[in-house]
Amino acid sequence: MWQLAIMVSHSLAAALALVAAPVAAQTLSPVERTAVDKVVTDALATTGTPSAQIAIVRGGKIVLVKAYGRQSDTAPARTDAPYQIASISKQFTAAALLMLEDDGKLSMDDTVAKWLPGVSGGDRITIRQLLSHTSGLQDYWPQDYSFAAMETPTTPQAIVDRWAKKPLDFAPGTQWQYSNTGYVVAGLIAEKAAGEPLMTFLQRRIFAPLGITAIDQDKAVGGRFPMGYHRNALGPVRAAPPPAAGWLFAAGELSMSAGDLAKWDVARLDRSVLPADDWAAQEKAVLLNDGSTTNYGLGVSIGKRAGQPYIEHSGEAVGFLSENIVFPEQKAAIVVLTNADFGDAFQAIAEGLAKAVLPAGADATEATKTRAARAMFDSLRNGTLDRSLLTANAAYYFSPQVLADYRSSLSALGEPTGFELAGPRRLRGGFVQRRYTVTYPKRKLSIGTFAEPDGQQRYEQFLVSPAN
Structure with missing residues (x-):
């Protein structure tokens, strides 16, 4: 349920990087607001996506947070509703491990075997390789749908036992291959090193200091939360039954609003909450053993197009697609959260917002x-x-x-x-x-x-x- 979003996001980042430019203004003009509304409403109407939340950072400040459409059959979309951000969560998991390294409790170069016995290749795989998708561990959820086993609750250890003890897909450090399994292993290591649940650590060290309201997506279900939707080909838009509990954990368990995710983006731009060298470590492309780049850091995709660096990740959960892209040199960011796991509304909105509110030109x-x-x-x-x-x-x-x-x-x-x-x-x-x-x-x-x-x-x- 994840690989599609990652693949789509690379082309989106390339397109956005061509239109981002330094922005001094910290407000949107009436013309820009009208353009933003048109971008979002057109994308929702064209694809059938029920709702979207957006947030725009410009000049290092959040200048717009807005919701469109209906977040469920019975409720209009709200700006404070926590949408499932799925794999965008990975950067928070990586940040937690970097902070634990600062605390002297682990090293990015520790082997998995030091913390978690029984994982295939654990004596050769490092924490850094888990976070950069270069471990060789087989992904437990490459599909863009929930498979039969996901109707039954699971635990992180059960995922490890079923998938992380299979033969490696490749020798650690020799290839890049997206792996949710690697992030589940990383999350278990974080909990051992921290001596507390990962969510508790994130709440104490990141969410509370930034004023972010985040919850486990397994708990973000029911009447007051956004409902995820699915569509079979061009058939009717239907509510998507969520998977059973426990299937995401450190690979993508977070739910939050677009405005709250934008607070994290501002922290990235300001180098706050985490030490500056942790942000830099997260945003540094990991190299394979042969010296070639992965274009992926620790929980984020990174790159440069037409001279513009970007930090980016998308997310896909059952019934949800999301996009988060930051332009550090332009002090700008765009967040798009939708409650549909079909179509390209999340991509079209992100690209359209960049064109609407960021000047044309590479620099x-x-x-x-x-x-x-x-x-x-x-x-x-x-x-x-x-x-x-x-x-x-x-x-x-x-x-x-x-x-x-x-x-x-x-x-x-x-x-x-x-x-x-x-x-x-x-x-x-x-x-x-x-x-x-x-x-x-x-x-x-x-x-x-x-x-x-x-x-x-x-x-x-x-x-x-x-x-x-």
Whole structure:
């Protein structure tokens, strides 16, 4: 019930990383709020997802928490309702173990055998490998549905006995493979080292200091809690019976609101609650034995697209899908929680929110270049071209006939509704190549540009053409 969310989240993070940019403002304008509402309501309507909670962090502050739709057949969605965040919980488990290391109670390089006997390869698997999915332990829940055994309550030790004592899928440290089993083992180690239940430790050391209300998802069922929903192909949306108790534990047992999860994201941005070196350790990509990267730290996916680092994890439980992505350099974060385990509403909402409230462009420089390209486009459609912005070759290209064609054809389209950078910049022929997409209500245009790399905004090329 987890692998789908992890796979989808990688493409989502790549898309979002292309639109995030530094943001100083800490409030949303009325226009941005309207755009946010449209993104969420459209995604819910298109997919049939009953409800969503969202939270937006901008400028290091929570600027919006809102709920949409119905969290059950009988209740509208509430901003304080705890949705099941599933595998997003893994970063909290990893944080607990890092804090226990700070307390001198264990080491990330301790072997599993030191703490938990009988686990396959336990004398070779380290705690770090458990948390980075490089242990080789077979995942006990790779399916995107609950299987027959999940109708019966279980315990973490029973999961270990059934799955963590099978032969390893690979030698520790040689591959990356998502494993909920590894996190169950890690949770049991955390409890042994802490001398108390994992939830108790998290409440005392993380949740209470941050003012987060979190509960075990096995207890987040019933009338006042969000109900999970499922859909078979394009059939009716139906309530999804939850699995029996005990099937998640340290791999994904938490339920909380989007606003509370955003408090954790702000703590990450501020380097609070945990020591700064613990945050850094969690966000450092673990390497395989051959030196290749996993693009995964300790409980979080990490990466960089178009110069933008992100810290991300999604979650999938029976009837729930969620997304949490943080842009450290931009002091921004987006949280999306939904009560449906079908469709891509959680992904579409997260991507749409980034486009709605974060400036276009990969960074501050690209945002400036995008504004300059928009100004050039406007001058061409209005017939007010400034030739000082062109190289000699571009000035030759824009003959009176070319300018007349540009003006007549583009002015007829009216005012564009969108102007965005369409992918990362590239170098070609001694120039910086960028592409932009111009959106109108009924069509799109593509703009291909070459510009001088010396910081001058002179164009060698600025070609406009139809787009799909």
